[in-house]
Amino acid sequence: MLTLGLTLLGCTENELVVHDGTDVFYQSPPQEVDILLVVDDSCSMQPYQQKLSKNFSEFITFFDEANILWHIGVTTTDIKGDNAGQLANAFITWEDEDAQERFEDAVNVGINGYYHEAGLHAAWMALENPNNQAFLRPDASLSLIFVSDEEDVSPWPVHEYTNRFYSKKGGNTRDAVNASAVVVTDVSTCENQSRTGDRYLEMAEQTNGVIGNICEDNFADIVTELSLNASRLMDTFELSGMPNPATLAVSVESEELDCAEGHFTYDVIQNEDGEDVAIIVFDIDSLPQPSQQIAIRYYDGDGNPESFCEGAEATSDTGGGA
Numbered sequence: 001m002l003t004l005g006l007t008l009l010g011c012t013e014n015e016l017v018v019h020d021g022t023d024v025f026y027q028s029p030p031q032e033v034d035i036l037l038v039v040d041d042s043c044s045m046q047p048y049q050q051k052l053s054k055n056f057s058e059f060i061t062f063f064d065e066a067n068i069l070w071h072i073g074v075t076t077t078d079i080k081g082d083n084a085g086q087l088a089n090a091f092i093t094w095e096d097e098d099a100q101e102r103f104e105d106a107v108n109v110g111i112n113g114y115y116h117e118a119g120l121h122a123a124w125m126a127l128e129n130p131n132n133q134a135f136l137r138p139d140a141s142l143s144l145i146f147v148s149d150e151e152d153v154s155p156w157p158v159h160e161y162t163n164r165f166y167s168k169k170g171g172n173t174r175d176a177v178n179a180s181a182v183v184v185t186d187v188s189t190c191e192n193q194s195r196t197g198d199r200y201l202e203m204a205e206q207t208n209g210v211i212g213n214i215c216e217d218n219f220a221d222i223v224t225e226l227s228l229n230a231s232r233l234m235d236t237f238e239l240s241g242m243p244n245p246a247t248l249a250v251s252v253e254s255e256e257l258d259c260a261e262g263h264f265t266y267d268v269i270q271n272e273d274g275e276d277v278a279i280i281v282f283d284i285d286s287l288p289q290p291s292q293q294i295a296i297r298y299y300d301g302d303g304n305p306e307s308f309c310e311g312a313e314a315t316s317d318t319g320g321g322a
Contacts, residue, residue, distance in 0.1 A: 021297055021298065021299070022295055022296065022297045023237070023239055023240050023295070023296045024293060024294070024295050024296075025234070025237050025293070025294040025296075026291065026292070026293055026294070027233065027234060027288040027289060027290050027291060027292050027294065028290070028291070029066045029068060029231055029232045029233050029290055030068065030140065030141040030176075030232055031068065031069060031139075032068065032069045032070070032071075032137055032139055032140035032141065033063065033068050033069075033070050033071075033140055033141045033142075033143060033230055033231065033232070034070070034071045034073070034135060034136055034137060034140045034141070034142050034143070035070060035071065035072045035073070035143045035144075035145065035230050036073050036074075036075065036123055036126060036127070036135075036142070036143070036144050036145070037072065037073070037074045037075070037106075037107060037145045037147065038074075038075055038076070038077060038119045038122055038123050038126075038144065038145065038146045038147065038148075039052070039074060039075075039076055039077070039107055039109050039147045039148075040076070040077045040113070040117050040119065040147060040148035040149060040150065041076040041077060041078055041109040041110050041111060041112065041113030042077070042111060042113050042114075042115055042117055042149075042150065043111045043112075043115070044111070044149055044150075044192050044193075044194070045111055045148075045149060046111050048147065048149060048214055049107055049108045049109060049147075050108065051218075051219045052107050052147060052182075052219055052223070053103065053104040053105075053107045053108055054104070054219075055219050055220055055223040056099070056100045056103045056104065057100070058220050058223040058224045058227060059072075059103070059223050059224075059226065059227050060099075060227060061224060061227045061228075062227045062228050062230075062231035062233050062287075063094070063227065063230075063231050065231075065233070065287075065289065066231050066233055066289070066290045067290065068094070068231055069093075069094050069140075070093065070094050071091050071092070071093055071135055071136075071137070071140070072091060072092040072093075072099075072103065072106075073087040073091040073092075073126065073132065073135045074087060074088040074089070074091075074106040074107055074109065075087055075088065075122055075123070075125075075126040076088070076109045076113050076122060077113065077114075077117035077118055077119040077122050077148055077152075078113035078114040078117075078118075078122065079114070079118045079121050079122050079125060079154075080114040080116075081113060081114060084122065084125060085122070085125035085126050085128070085129040085132075086126070086129065086131065086132075087126060087132050087135060088105075088106045088107075088109055089102055089105050089106040091132075091134075091135045092106065107147075116153045117148055117150045117151070117152060117153060118152060118153050118154040118155075119146045119148055119152050119154070119200065120146075120152050120154040120156075120158065120161040120199065120200070120203065121154035121155060121156070121161070122154075123144050123146070123161070123165070124161060124164055124165070127165070127168055136168065141169075141175075141176045141177070141232060142165070142168060142169060142176060142177045142178075143177075143178055143179070143180070143209075143229070143230035144165065144177075144178070144179040144180070144203075144209075145179070145180045145181075145182065145209075145226060145230070146179065146180070146181050146182070146183065146197070146200045146203070147182045147183070147214065148182075148183050148184075148197055148200065148214070149183070149184050149190065149192070149194040149195075149197075149214050149215075150184075150194060150195050150197070151195045151196065151197055151198060151199060152197060152199040152200055154199070158199050158202045158203050158206070159206070161203065162179075162203060162206050162207060165177050165179065165207075175232075177207060178207045178208055178209045178229060178230070179203045179204055179206075179207045179209045180204050180209035180210040180211070180212070180226055180229060180230070181197055181200035181201050181203065181204040181209065181210075181211050181212070182210075182212040182213075182214050182219075182222060182226070183196070183197025183200045183201065183211075183212075183213075183214055184196045184197055184213070184214055184215060185197075185201070185211065185212075185213040186213060186215070189213060189215040189216075190214075190215040191215070194215070209229060210222075210225050210226050210229045212225065212226070224284070228284070228287075233287060233290075234288075235281055235282045235284065235287055236279050236280070236281045236282075237279065237280045237281075237282075237294060237296065238271075238277050238278070238279050239277070239278040239279065239280070239296060239298070241278070241298075241300060242268075242276070242278055242300065242301060242302065242303040243278055243298035243299065243300065243301050243303060244298060244299045244300065244301025244302070244307070245266050245278075245298075245301065245303065245304065245305060245306075245307045245308035245309075245310075246301075246307045246308070246309070246310040247297075247298050247299040247301070248266060248280075248296065248297070248298045248308065248309075249296070249297040249298070250263075250264055250280060250294070250295070250296050251294070251295045251296075251297075252288050252292055252293070252294055252295075253292050253293055254293075254295070257286070259308070259309040260309055262283055262286075263282065263283055263286040264280050264281060264282045264283060264286065265280070265281050265283075265308075266278070266279070266280055266281075266305055266308040266309075267279055267281065267305055268303050268304075268305060276303070278303050280296055
């Protein structure tokens with residue numbers, strides 16, 4: 001039996017066991033997550049702050065499902081003002097009964113901030129601020145979320161900030177840190193004058209974070225995706241070999257799922273090394289819960305997704321060849 005560490009699409013490290021034609025995974029999110037929201041407080045941001053503030057329930061969806069002990073801190077992109085590096089309204093925790101109200105208040109940071117937005121540096125200032133020591137716990141994973149309709153003008157290269165954020169978690173535990181960007185991805189979709197957040201996008205790509213367009217009408221889907229990413233619950237599992245997709249049998253806690261009912265999908269993508277890999281992606285409503293075992297059985301094949309879910313009745317007999 002071979003045991004490997006698997007990291008995929010920004011998810012936390014999970015154990016993969018390969019034996020007898022079956023890939024076995026375990027849903028193993030961290031117990032603690034610290035989330036730092038860096039919200040642009042320049043003059044054009046009020047409508048975006050309001051949209052974000054109304055989606056608290058979506059934001060903590062997967063933290064609640066995984067029983068994660070979360071901290072949420074909010075700071076601004078202003079590195080010149082008196083409150084630079086401070087957390088708005090202290091920080092919010094899973095224990096706060098008024099968490100939703102405090103979240104709404106915290107992310108509405110106002111629109112009087114310095115017009116040269118420097119979200120990456122503002123995040124570093126907040127993490128280094130001795131007044132915020134209680135926010136950042138030593139054993140917690142760290143998620144940074146940048147929300148801005150302008151480009152970042154922080155003084156250092158993006159990779160310098162990436163390395164500094166990693167250093168807050170020991171440098172070698174890169175799965176413990178991710179950064180997401182809810183920024184302008186296409187200026188043609190925005191009504192006001194905005195710039196694409198290329199540096200934030202680069203940070204998100206370097207750390208396997210989520211990318212969302214701030215000019216979308218509805219934030220609910222973006223915020224739900226942010227919740228999944230920050231919680232480290234896995235929805236995507238990479239197979240150890242290339243399967244015959246018609247023979248795929250996927251079970252959660254020994255209960256086989258019907259591929260025709262939309263619990264999961266199958267695809268072949270390219271990994272960071274440019275290699276084709278086969279993946280199973282769970283629907284959000286069918287996401288395996290913490291500590292649950294996911295077993296994926298199949299025969300070897302060409303991986304062609306077009307044959308996925310063909311001959312579904314035969315999958316219960318699969319047993320060899322992965």
